Amino acid sequence: MSAGMPTLKDAIEAISALRRHGGRVHCLTNDVAQAFTANVLLACGAAPSMTSSPREVATFTAGAGSLSVNLGTLQTERMEAIRIAVSAARQHNVPFVLDPVKADISPPRLAFARDILGGGPAILRVNASEAEALGAGRESQLAPCMAVTGEIDRISTSEGTLTVANGTPLMDRVTAVGCAQGAVMAALLIHSETPAQAALAAILWFAIAGESAAGTAGGPGSFAANFIDRLYDLPLTSIEERASIR
Amino acid sequence: MSAGMPTLKDAIEAISALRRHGGRVHCLTNDVAQAFTANVLLACGAAPSMTSSPREVATFTAGAGSLSVNLGTLQTERMEAIRIAVSAARQHNVPFVLDPVKADISPPRLAFARDILGGGPAILRVNASEAEALGAGRESQLAPCMAVTGEIDRISTSEGTLTVANGTPLMDRVTAVGCAQGAVMAALLIHSETPAQAALAAILWFAIAGESAAGTAGGPGSFAANFIDRLYDLPLTSIEERASIR
Amino acid sequence: MSAGMPTLKDAIEAISALRRHGGRVHCLTNDVAQAFTANVLLACGAAPSMTSSPREVATFTAGAGSLSVNLGTLQTERMEAIRIAVSAARQHNVPFVLDPVKADISPPRLAFARDILGGGPAILRVNASEAEALGAGRESQLAPCMAVTGEIDRISTSEGTLTVANGTPLMDRVTAVGCAQGAVMAALLIHSETPAQAALAAILWFAIAGESAAGTAGGPGSFAANFIDRLYDLPLTSIEERASIR
Numbered sequence: 001m002s003a004g005m006p007t008l009k010d011a012i013e014a015i016s017a018l019r020r021h022g023g024r025v026h027c028l029t030n031d032v033a034q035a036f037t038a039n040v041l042l043a044c045g046a047a048p049s050m051t052s053s054p055r056e057v058a059t060f061t062a063g064a065g066s067l068s069v070n071l072g073t074l075q076t077e078r079m080e081a082i083r084i085a086v087s088a089a090r091q092h093n094v095p096f097v098l099d100p101v102k103a104d105i106s107p108p109r110l111a112f113a114r115d116i117l118g119g120g121p122a123i124l125r126v127n128a129s130e131a132e133a134l135g136a137g138r139e140s141q142l143a144p145c146m147a148v149t150g151e152i153d154r155i156s157t158s159e160g161t162l163t164v165a166n167g168t169p170l171m172d173r174v175t176a177v178g179c180a181q182g183a184v185m186a187a188l189l190i191h192s193e194t195p196a197q198a199a200l201a202a203i204l205w206f207a208i209a210g211e212s213a214a215g216t217a218g219g220p221g222s223f224a225a226n227f228i229d230r231l232y233d234l235p236l237t238s239i240e241e242r243a244s245i246r
Numbered sequence: 247m248s249a250g251m252p253t254l255k256d257a258i259e260a261i262s263a264l265r266r267h268g269g270r271v272h273c274l275t276n277d278v279a280q281a282f283t284a285n286v287l288l289a290c291g292a293a294p295s296m297t298s299s300p301r302e303v304a305t306f307t308a309g310a311g312s313l314s315v316n317l318g319t320l321q322t323e324r325m326e327a328i329r330i331a332v333s334a335a336r337q338h339n340v341p342f343v344l345d346p347v348k349a350d351i352s353p354p355r356l357a358f359a360r361d362i363l364g365g366g367p368a369i370l371r372v373n374a375s376e377a378e379a380l381g382a383g384r385e386s387q388l389a390p391c392m393a394v395t396g397e398i399d400r401i402s403t404s405e406g407t408l409t410v411a412n413g414t415p416l417m418d419r420v421t422a423v424g425c426a427q428g429a430v431m432a433a434l435l436i437h438s439e440t441p442a443q444a445a446l447a448a449i450l451w452f453a454i455a456g457e458s459a460a461g462t463a464g465g466p467g468s469f470a471a472n473f474i475d476r477l478y479d480l481p482l483t484s485i486e487e488r489a490s491i492r
Numbered sequence: 493m494s495a496g497m498p499t500l501k502d503a504i505e506a507i508s509a510l511r512r513h514g515g516r517v518h519c520l521t522n523d524v525a526q527a528f529t530a531n532v533l534l535a536c537g538a539a540p541s542m543t544s545s546p547r548e549v550a551t552f553t554a555g556a557g558s559l560s561v562n563l564g565t566l567q568t569e570r571m572e573a574i575r576i577a578v579s580a581a582r583q584h585n586v587p588f589v590l591d592p593v594k595a596d597i598s599p600p601r602l603a604f605a606r607d608i609l610g611g612g613p614a615i616l617r618v619n620a621s622e623a624e625a626l627g628a629g630r631e632s633q634l635a636p637c638m639a640v641t642g643e644i645d646r647i648s649t650s651e652g653t654l655t656v657a658n659g660t661p662l663m664d665r666v667t668a669v670g671c672a673q674g675a676v677m678a679a680l681l682i683h684s685e686t687p688a689q690a691a692l693a694a695i696l697w698f699a700i701a702g703e704s705a706a707g708t709a710g711g712p713g714s715f716a717a718n719f720i721d722r723l724y725d726l727p728l729t730s731i732e733e734r735a736s737i738r
Contacts, residue, residue: 036527056355175540476711
């Protein structure tokens, strides 16, 4: 773990604070992920609001604790709503997380992702292909905190890098787990001193809740329900015991 | 319980009739709630139709047993669809339920809710803040039946008021439970003599199925599945035994 | 079973190949069915992509193994996306499945279904009422393979007809099971020699996973989770033992 990076203790404090104090996250996410994301936020102690109507999104964002922006399923009205929300977030100092899902596959999505990156997300959540498409490299940090997810998750800031080696393959068999993680990073921003603290907390919470949920799952259907149950009640001591951070 | 208000027996008869005879409810609900609402209606014995396409919604509404209108996530096309559906409902005597979710937070949603209230819903389903924003008071009854939900649910008509004190906090940890309840009120309108009978039946069914589901739930994920199971098979005698109506 | 029609062994080979080799299906489905469809595809070993944005759908379709088109909830932008996707599919030889849900109820949907039929789906998945509305009869075959679902499922091609008599009534109590089946037919097209092989494989897989899931379900909520678990791990020998094909 690099100096200046968040510690396991920091991560646990953010989780504990979210569970105790809550906070509202406004989510502009793809329509496949909406219901699961709302349920994950509720299980984690946060309050979701989800409207993607351009006529409403500024009000909902201005009063939120944080904003989560996910670029799947870019309907025209949702793109307009995202621009309005990011602008409202800047104006009202509402921090936001950007997840440019599959921007590596779709050129218009990549162009739009670059635009929204200009709005200054606190956390950019990507996988390796998306990071490469956006031009991230060893030397270029595209946001104060980048969370590059994969078999090993990697968090980087200008202060350094750390990795987390927890999780279960069943998480890849349930749609929207990654999208929901971006929203939980946003919820944790409300209770974190740095974006990297929120990113680390969300990654550990998901990975270790996933490990625990997989233990009693009969497949991806029961895993999804178990996973939400464990986000809700996972003991902080389990995170302490199982966290594999470097 | 005030004279002229529905009784526990009336509520149970409506539930029993819906389970035996079914009926189609056309639902214009927010996109977060759509799948859960459809699954809840199916578990309750009703048949959902869900399209929010303006070019189709008049046909689907005209032939439905009832209509459920929920104002979350107001995209332009959905607003147009709601206006068309409410107009078709009036023309064909299809009763409808209005749930103006979070109209207290968003001024354009509040204005739209007032418009749709003018269309004459049989039941207005609100929480206390939404009711206040819409101008409801002790003296003003905004619809033939108002169902004001909260820790204690309150049903009021020009005949009087009654309250239900059942339920479980886990219901607040699953998204769209309230939205789905509005749709079940609509389904029960098909088999009720008064709107208040449908509202009471839906409130009791949800609250007592929720209590039963919570008993075996490991958290909000398994609760959501259990809750649908209990809506499906909750014995009517459980409702009789546990109902706390005043 | 008619000569020239797929056998049980053909169906099992397609399922086995999908589980081993995967493949991406682009899905243009109604917004109620999106999340469940994605989860079903993941459980079956396929990779879903779901965007219905007209500006992205040609790219996503051109690179997919197959396309699944479902006509529920016809918003303007989704209709445009469907036209673009079907055109991209023809151009890039990506086979597609068409499911014109409830086209018998809604005249504009029926007209649109006829248009899309002109694009040449490999499989037309319908129920009896939809088939009739589209003008199918004993003599007219509207696509290389028609899968007419019902209590008994019927697959027909110019070579002949076969029927499958498996399944459980609980499948009708969960929304989007049929829609998801269309997407799995598309996934199986990637690993089948004929459309009828893919249709038979999907019908058997769903029906027998459903029978198995119903055995331990406490209602439609737990059934939905069990069903996804069984799609994921149903032994091929169970399909062999239980298949009721004529």
